[in-house]
Amino acid sequence: MVAFRGPKVWLWRWRRNPLKRRGDRLESWVVLVAWVLTVGGGLVAGLLSADSVESGLARQREEWRPVEARLVEDAPEAGADSGAGAEKVWAKVRWAAPDGSTREGQARVDPDDVVGTPVTVWTDALGRLVTEPAGEAQARLRAGLVGGLAGIFVAAVPFAGGRVVRGRLERRRMDQWDEEWERIAPLWERKIW
Structure with a gap:
């Protein structure tokens, strides 16, 4: 059986009640x-x-921005070190930075591409390689x-x-109830016996 709790009272925590403690x-x-x-x-x-x-x-x-780069070395074959089902492999590429200098770095390319193959890479405003x-x-x-x-x-x-x-x-309230019970319980026992 479920205990009857009565109607739901909104904001019951803030209603006036003479039994409400400071806690x-x-x-x-x-x-x-x-x-x-x-x-x-x-x-x-x-x-x-x-x-x-x-x-x-x-x-x-x-x-x-996307930039056209060229392979500096032949791309390796897709193998066990590339991961299962890898569509791309790492290879060294060269591209021109916005300031006109030539940069080199590693990029993901198709397996078995040869030196000089154009590859699209993404660079930031300083010409560094970034992901798409x-x-x-x-x-x-x-x-x-x-x-x-x-x-x-x-x-x-x-x-x-x-x-x-x-x-x-809650712990403090329970401790206070224990203290009160220790004071009151002996008075009740005298009246019962």
């Missing part, structure tokens, strides 16, 4: 502050993180995931803090 009022404010910080802090942190990631990826799409920037849909997905995780982690701090404070208040 009960403190606990009600701890719950309110913990939930406001949990929800508000999580939302703010998540939205700011998502916006930061998305703007960073948008900046990469604007600044990073994320597309808009992929950027939104990454931003959403990072924002969600950041929001969860930030929201966990006040939630856990509120639980710890409530646990200590």
Whole structure:
């Protein structure tokens, strides 16, 4: 059987009650502050993180450019060291930086390409090799995931803090009840016998 609890009373923690102790009022404010910080802090942190990631990826799409590079050495065959089902292998390439200097580096190319084969690589504003920037849909997905995780982690701090404070208040309340019972119990036993 389920115990009857009566009708649900909204905001019962803040209603006037002559039996309410100071610890009960403190606990009600701890719950309110913990939930406001949990929800508000999580939302703010998540939205700011998502916006930061998305703007960073948008900046990469604007600044990073594809550049034609040439293979400096023959590309190796796809083998066991390339990984299972690898479509590309690492090989040395050379390209021209925006300042006109020649740069060399490792890039992913098709297996069995020969020296001098043109390859498209991505470079930043300084001419350094970078990966291909994320597309808009992929950027939104990454931003959403990072924002969600950041929001969860930030929201966990006040939630856990509120639980710890409530646990200590509960422990203190139980200790007070034990002390009161130690004082009152002997008086009741005299009346019964």
